[in-house]
Amino acid sequence: MKNKDFKQILMIGSAFTISMSICGFLFVNAWVGVMILAIGAVLIALFLYYTNKRYSQIEEVNSYLVRVLAGDDAPELDSQEEGELSILRTNIYKAATTLKYQNELLGNDKKQLAAAIADISHQLKTPLTSMMMMNDLLRDEEDSSKRKEFLNTQQAQLNRMNWLIQTLLKLSKLDAGTIELKREQVHDKELINEVIKPFEIQFELRNISLKKTLTDMTFVCDKNWTIESLQNIVKNCIEHMEDGGELTIETKDTNVFSQITIRDTGCGIAKEDIPHVFERFYKGKNAGKDSVGIGLALTKTIIEEQHGEIKVESTEGVGTEFCIKFYKTII
Numbered sequence: 001m002k003n004k005d006f007k008q009i010l011m012i013g014s015a016f017t018i019s020m021s022i023c024g025f026l027f028v029n030a031w032v033g034v035m036i037l038a039i040g041a042v043l044i045a046l047f048l049y050y051t052n053k054r055y056s057q058i059e060e061v062n063s064y065l066v067r068v069l070a071g072d073d074a075p076e077l078d079s080q081e082e083g084e085l086s087i088l089r090t091n092i093y094k095a096a097t098t099l100k101y102q103n104e105l106l107g108n109d110k111k112q113l114a115a116a117i118a119d120i121s122h123q124l125k126t127p128l129t130s131m132m133m134m135n136d137l138l139r140d141e142e143d144s145s146k147r148k149e150f151l152n153t154q155q156a157q158l159n160r161m162n163w164l165i166q167t168l169l170k171l172s173k174l175d176a177g178t179i180e181l182k183r184e185q186v187h188d189k190e191l192i193n194e195v196i197k198p199f200e201i202q203f204e205l206r207n208i209s210l211k212k213t214l215t216d217m218t219f220v221c222d223k224n225w226t227i228e229s230l231q232n233i234v235k236n237c238i239e240h241m242e243d244g245g246e247l248t249i250e251t252k253d254t255n256v257f258s259q260i261t262i263r264d265t266g267c268g269i270a271k272e273d274i275p276h277v278f279e280r281f282y283k284g285k286n287a288g289k290d291s292v293g294i295g296l297a298l299t300k301t302i303i304e305e306q307h308g309e310i311k312v313e314s315t316e317g318v319g320t321e322f323c324i325k326f327y328k329t330i331i
Contacts, residue, residue, distance in 0.1 A: 009051075013044050061089055124164065127157035167294050170228075171280070174301050181222040181305055188214050188251040188260075191223065195230040196249075199238060206243045217253040219260075219326055221306050229302040232295040233262050233322050240266035240320070257308075257325040264321075269314035277312055 017040025025033025134150045134157075141147050173179045192212060196203075203210055219226070237247055241264050248263040269277060276282045278300040281293040303310045307327055314320040 010044070010048070013040070013047065017041065017044065061092065064089070065092055124161060127161050130154075131157050164294070167298055171294065171298055171301060174298075174305060179225075181225055181302075183220050183306075184223060185218045186221060186223045186226070188217050188219060191219060191227065191230075192249055192251070192260075194223075194227050195234060198231065199234055202238055203247075206238075206241075206245075208238065208241060208244070209246045211246060211248045213248070213250040215251045215253050217251060217258060219258045220328070221308075221326055222302075225302050226306070229299040230260065230262070230324075232299045236295060237262060237264035237266060237320065237322075240264065240268075242266070255328070257327045259326075260324045262322045262324075263319060265319045268316035268318055269312070269320055270316060274312060274314060278310070 017037060021033045021037035021040065023033075024036045131154050134154045138147060138150050141150065170179075192214060196210065202208070234247070241247070245265045247265075248261075250261040250263075252259040252261070273282075278296050279293075280297040282297075283293045300310055303324055303326075309325050309327075311323045312320060313323070
């Protein structure tokens with residue numbers, strides 16, 4: 001009875017019923033007047049019952065929405081009734097479930113961001129500390145050979161910091177979707193030659209043999225970004241191989257995908273580390289002392305942004321194989 005519209009309709013209905021009953025009593029007979037009054041009372045009673053039931057349902061929906069807005073878990077609705085109120089309850093439940101899921105994703109993103117910031121701070125702190133120590137030593141060092149050694153150490157740390165920062169910026173841009181990867185035809189021979197070009201001197205100095213088995217085919221990919229992703233793999237392979245090892249690069253074309261396989265004869269990846277090799281800042285037990293753990297993460301992001309996939313298989317003491325597939329249709 002607190003609802004204004006409800007009271008107005010009740011008053012109008014009651015007034016109309018009483019008026020019609022009086023008219024029937026005056027102009028026909030007492031029996032007709034009583035019948036009209038009885039029928040009116042029954043109709044008003046039915047109206048009161050169903051209206052009260054409807055408002056109770058609305059109140060339930062309102063209470064449900066209040067709990068959702070307060071941050072409580074949205075209980076699952078078991079009502080199977082038809083009607084607009086049932087549809088409204090279902091839609092509110094769907095909206096509440098979606099909001100809860102998005103909130104959980106946001107919470108996970110915050111945790112991952114905090115962990116990433118901590119990792120970045122740690123990675124930058126080490127070279128910065130080293131450079132500060134070198135700088136203090138340079139102030140008092142008079143031996144030119146020592147000064148040159150300190151400067152070379154500082155340059156190496158600066159190069160490491162620059163690579164780390166540039167790689168993090170690239171990952172951030174890819175994550176934010178601000179980089180649009182091209183889809184262009186690239187010949188496999190041209191692509192692989194560009195990939196291995198920066199490592200030719202290392203191959204020669206460390207007596208690493210390179211074996212290429214190319215299919216004379218073309219890839220549909222962004223050439224520059226794909227070269228960078230493959231160079232991260234080659235760099236990883238070289239770092240985990242002894243002098244005199246062998247690096248194999250193969251290409252294969254099928255009706256469904258174009259494939260690049262890179263295989264080394266290095267120390268391999270520990271079985272427990274394989275599921276995590278593409279995670280950011282993850283370093284397995286066989287990682288080098290200067291490893292940061294974002295090169296392969298960047299590679300995976302670049303490949304997947306081009307509707308491809310990358311998988312790794314490895315046996316400790318035998319070697320590691322990276323398999324990259326670029327699908328010709330989006331799957």
